[in-house]
Each structure stands twice: as C-alpha cells, then as structure tokens.
Amino acid sequence: MQHNKVLILDFGSQYTQLIARRVRELNIYCEIHPFNKIPTDLDSYKSVILSGSPNSVRGEDVLHPDLSEIRGKKPMLAVCYGAQYLAHFSGGEVAESNTREYGRANLAYVKPEEDFFENIHEGSQVWMSHSDTIKKLPEGGVLLASTGDVENAAYRIEGEDTYAIQFHPEVYHSTDGHQLLQNFLVKIAKVNQDWTPNAFVEETVEDLKEKLGNDKVVLGLSGGVDSSVAAMLLHKAIGENLYCIFVNNGLLRKNEFEDVLHQYEGMGLNVKGVDASARFLDALAGKSDPEEKRKTIGRVFIEVFDDEAHLIQDVKWLAQGTIYPDVIESVSATGGPSATIKSHHNVGGLPDFMKLKVVEPLKALFKDEVRRVGASMNMDSQLLGRHPFPGPGLAIRILGDLTREKVRILQEVDAIFINNLRSWNLYDKVWQAGAILLPVNSVGVMGDERTYEKCVALRAVESTDGMTADWVNLPYEFLQKTSNEIINKVKGVNRVVYDISSKPPATIEWE
Numbered sequence: 001m002q003h004n005k006v007l008i009l010d011f012g013s014q015y016t017q018l019i020a021r022r023v024r025e026l027n028i029y030c031e032i033h034p035f036n037k038i039p040t041d042l043d044s045y046k047s048v049i050l051s052g053s054p055n056s057v058r059g060e061d062v063l064h065p066d067l068s069e070i071r072g073k074k075p076m077l078a079v080c081y082g083a084q085y086l087a088h089f090s091g092g093e094v095a096e097s098n099t100r101e102y103g104r105a106n107l108a109y110v111k112p113e114e115d116f117f118e119n120i121h122e123g124s125q126v127w128m129s130h131s132d133t134i135k136k137l138p139e140g141g142v143l144l145a146s147t148g149d150v151e152n153a154a155y156r157i158e159g160e161d162t163y164a165i166q167f168h169p170e171v172y173h174s175t176d177g178h179q180l181l182q183n184f185l186v187k188i189a190k191v192n193q194d195w196t197p198n199a200f201v202e203e204t205v206e207d208l209k210e211k212l213g214n215d216k217v218v219l220g221l222s223g224g225v226d227s228s229v230a231a232m233l234l235h236k237a238i239g240e241n242l243y244c245i246f247v248n249n250g251l252l253r254k255n256e257f258e259d260v261l262h263q264y265e266g267m268g269l270n271v272k273g274v275d276a277s278a279r280f281l282d283a284l285a286g287k288s289d290p291e292e293k294r295k296t297i298g299r300v301f302i303e304v305f306d307d308e309a310h311l312i313q314d315v316k317w318l319a320q321g322t323i324y325p326d327v328i329e330s331v332s333a334t335g336g337p338s339a340t341i342k343s344h345h346n347v348g349g350l351p352d353f354m355k356l357k358v359v360e361p362l363k364a365l366f367k368d369e370v371r372r373v374g375a376s377m378n379m380d381s382q383l384l385g386r387h388p389f390p391g392p393g394l395a396i397r398i399l400g401d402l403t404r405e406k407v408r409i410l411q412e413v414d415a416i417f418i419n420n421l422r423s424w425n426l427y428d429k430v431w432q433a434g435a436i437l438l439p440v441n442s443v444g445v446m447g448d449e450r451t452y453e454k455c456v457a458l459r460a461v462e463s464t465d466g467m468t469a470d471w472v473n474l475p476y477e478f479l480q481k482t483s484n485e486i487i488n489k490v491k492g493v494n495r496v497v498y499d500i501s502s503k504p505p506a507t508i509e510w511e
Contacts, residue, residue: 004046004191006030009038011053011063011081015129017328018170019051019079021366022181029195029364032328035065047075047189050082052168056132057081057088058096075161075189083134083164086157090138097133104128104173107153109146115187116144116156116163120176126153126167127174134166161188197369197376201233204361208237212317217359218309219319221246221271222391223260225384226321226362229374231269233361234319236377243315244269245308247301250277251393253418254411263383276304281404288401290511297392318356322363323370387432388466396511400439405492410437412490413456420482421460430472433460436499436510444494453494456486461508469503 006023010016010032023030033039048070055061070076078086088094107124110117126147134152137143144163145154154165163184169177185191217234221227221244234242246264248257257273264271283300287293309315362370374384390396394414398406413435421427436457444451458479463469483496
C-alpha cells in the first residue's frame with residue numbers, strides 16, 4: 001500500500017522531531033530530511049513542512065533550500081524560520097524583534113473563515129520561539145492571525161496552497177496545534193490518514209517475507225521494548241528462521257534474566273538465553289572509569305554474541321531494533337553524513353556477525369509508535385510499558401569499581417524501589433527509575449550498634465524522549481516506606497537519598 005507521505009525539511013530546529021511525531025499522531029506518515037538533501041523523487045510526497053531553525057534569515061549563515069519543485073506545486077506549511085524565509089526572500093521584510101517573544105502567547109486576531117483556522121479562535125494559546133519578526137508580508141501574502149506582540153503571526157500566499165506561521169504548533173503549549181496541523185494536512189493538503197499500527201504490521205511483515213525469504217536471521221534481545229517488538233515482527237514473517245539471543249551480562253535487574261526468558265517463551269519466540277555473567281564481571285574487575293566500563297561491556301558482549309552466532313549455520317542477516325530517532329540523529333541538518341546507521345557488512349576486521357546484512361524493521365518508528373505497534377500485536381502491556389534501561393545495565397549505576405557484592409546490593413535495592421512503584425501505582429507515571437550505589441560509606445546506628453555502610457540514591461524522572469527530564473515528586477509516604485524497607489532488608493545499606501536534579505544540567509544516569 002502506498003501512503004500519502006509528508007516531507008519535513010529540517011533546518012536544525014530542536015522541535016523538528018516533535019513536528020514529525022505530531023503528524024504521525026494524525027495517522028499520517030512523514031519523513032524528515034535535511035533542507036539541503038531534498039529527495040529527488042517528490043511524487044510520493046503529498047505535502048511539505050518547513051521546520052524552524054536556530055539560524056536567522058538575516059545572517060550570513062542563512063540556510064537556502066531549493067524549493068523550485070515544491071512551492072506552488074505542493075501544499076506547504078512554513079513554521080517559524082520557514083515563515084521568515086518565505087517573507088525575507090519573496091518581497092517581504094524580516095527584522096530583529098524589539099520584544100523578543102519566547103514562550104506562551106495568545107492569538108489576538110484570527111480569520112476563522114479560513115480552512116486553516118477552522119475550529120481555532122481568538123485567545124488560543126500558542127508557543128513562540130524567535131528573535132526575528134516579520135515586519136512586512138511577502139508578495140501575495142494574506143494575513144491570517146496575530147498575537148498581542150506579533151502582527152504577522154500567520155499568513156498564506158494568494159494563488160498557492162502555501163501557509164506560514166510564526167509560532168510552533170508541534171509543542172504541547174500550543175493548545176490548538178493538533179487542530180491546526182489537521183486543518184492543513186487533511187482539509188487543505190488532502191492527505192489520507194491511513195498510517196496506523198495495524199497497517200504498519202501488515203505491510204512490514206509482507207516486506208520482511210519478500211526481503212528475507214527463507215534466510216536465517218539472528219537478533220540480540222535486551223528485554224526492552226524495541227528489540228522485543230522487532231522480534232515479534234520478524235517472527236510473524238519468518239517464524240523459526242529467527243534466532244534470538246538474550247545475554248545475561250550479570251548486570252541486569254534482580255531475577256530479570258529468568259523472568260524475561262520466561263516472558264519470551266510465552267510469546268512463541270525462538271530464544272536462547274546465554275548466562276555470561278561471570279565472563280562480564282571478571283572482565284570488569286578493578287575497573288572504575290565509566291568509559292572504560294562501557295567499552296569493556298561492549299567488547300565482551302560482541303565476543304559472546306559472536307560465539308553464539310557462529311553456532312547458527314548459514315545465518316545471513318543481523319536484525320536490530322533501530323528506531324527513527326537513531327536514523328534522524330545520524331543526519332545533520334547542515335549537511336552531515338547520510339543516514340547509514342550500522343552498515344557492518346563486508347567490513348574487514350569485525351566479528352563475523354557484524355558482517356551480516358542488516359535488517360531494521362522499526363527504523364521508521366518513534367518510541368511511542370513502537371509501543372502502539374506492539375499493542376496491536378497483543379504483546380504484554382507490562383513489557384511494552386517497561387522503563388528504559390541502560391545497555392551497560394547496573395554497571396553505570398554502581399559508581400566506582402564493580403564487585404559481585406556491590407551488584408547484589410544494588411539489585412536488592414532496585415527491586416524494592418521498582419516493586420514499590422508498581423504496588424503504589426506509580427510505575428506508569430514515571431518515565432525511568434532506578435537506584436544508584438554511591439562510592440561512599442556513611443555512619444549509622446542499627447540496634448544500638450554503630451554502622452559504617454553504603455549509601456544509595458533513588459532516581460525517578462518524567463520525560464518524553466530522554467533528551468530532557470525532570471525529577472518526579474514522589475509522595476513522602478512512598479519515599480519513607482521505601483527507604484525504611486531498603487535499610488531494613490538490604491544488608492550493607494544504612495542510608496537512602498532521593499535525587500531531585502533535572503536534565504539539564506544533570507543527566508538521568510550518574511555515569
């Protein structure tokens with residue numbers, strides 16, 4: 001099935017991915033491409049959106065897209081920088097704003113009779129983020145909306161399906177942003193809303209069958225959402241020809257190796273569990289530098305995975321759970337390398353499994369879409385709602401050197417914290433949570449005896465994509481109960497603290 005696609009041209013805005021996610025929420029398929037790498041075949045794109053940018057159209061570093069095959073030929077929506085670009089280079093005027101408008105604003109004038117603003121009225125809140133302002137509309141410009149400080153907040157070009165807005169409809173603070181995008185894409189551009197999880201599963205499985213035929217595929221499972229959904233799609237396409245490997249690096253959560261294997265068995269997947277915990281922990285002995293720990297874990301994983309992949313005869317493909325943000329982030333809006341994520345095949349000196357052809361069934365999806373696709377395949381909601389967990393596991397939550405005893409302590413602490421979040425119905429309200437074992441001992445008193453034991457920090461954050469995050473205001477009663485339980489049940493811990501720093505300036509993990 002050929003979907004009506006929307007092309008998003010990226011000028012380096014921090015919000016570009018958010019535009020794509022909002023378009024996808026309308027069940028419309030879209031792709032992000034750098035402004036200077038416009039696809040040569042534009043026939044499959046029904047509409048085009050120009051993103052914002054940190055650059056100024058008045059500066060020497062102005063970004064010039066070639067819109068000759070787009071403007072006037074396809075419905076186009078220009079957002080922020082795009083709106084200024086059209087004005088500046090089409091007979092209008094853009095100047096530095098006297099009242100730099102950033103943040104919330106309200107529409108003070110709207111043309112509701114226009115399809116573009118259908119069901120959007122004066123007073124609607126929008127989000128501004130710019131230091132330039134449009135003083136004069138371009139040739140053929142028709143004013144559609146203003147705010148208290150910005151006269152030319154929205155306009156269209158007479159004789160074209162070209163619309164421009166100074167605000168950002170993609171951010172949640174623009175209360176009618178969803179409606180505006182729907183008005184433009186569905187009512188004006190006539191784009192079909194046929195990008196659904198069920199349609200994705202059906203089409204992807206057919207594509208995989210055609211691409212893979214009777215070939216064997218190996219996939220490294222992590223227990224996380226992405227690799228699990230990728231596995232289910234491949235399983236639907238090739239069944240027993242999919243060989244899944246789940247490696248226990250000794251740094252998983254308490255009982256996670258056994259629990260995840262059991263969960264995969266119930267999904268009908270062909271999974272081999274490999275307990276290489278001793279191999280990993282021996283290799284990590286004495287290492288305390290975070291980067292050295294990460295590299296050691298990565299090296300040993302490749303060795304273990306390569307050993308296991310060799311045991312599968314005639315395997316031709318390596319499956320990966322790459323998702324769309326991974327693809328986008330490898331493409332610079334200012335002309336960086338093209339999106340070749342992990343082209344390992346035919347590279348000399350690499351392990352054999354890394355020379356396989358690569359198949360990435362999720363590379364068109366955002367994380368929230370991966371979860372919806374998994375739900376459409378009736379995958380377990382607890383698996384799909386699982387918090388992100390770092391690849392190096394508990395190694396980067398044990399500050400300093402690693403020992404088996406420290407892993408035991410942190411696994412026990414983490415289990416109490418996560419289990420309590422679930423029992424208090426807080427788990428699904430948190431984006432990511434975990435415990436950190438600090439490299440300090442503190443004085444305590446237990447049973448009239450002086451103790452000198454470990455301190456642990458609890459961390460819980462809310463986020464949408466991990467790029468920014470804020471700490472979660474967990475109830476004091478919950479923290480009190482959890483702290484008491486950890487100190488009473490986990491031998492070696494006598495102090496619990498709660499991390500209330502946001503990202504930025506801090507990061508979610510401590511290492």
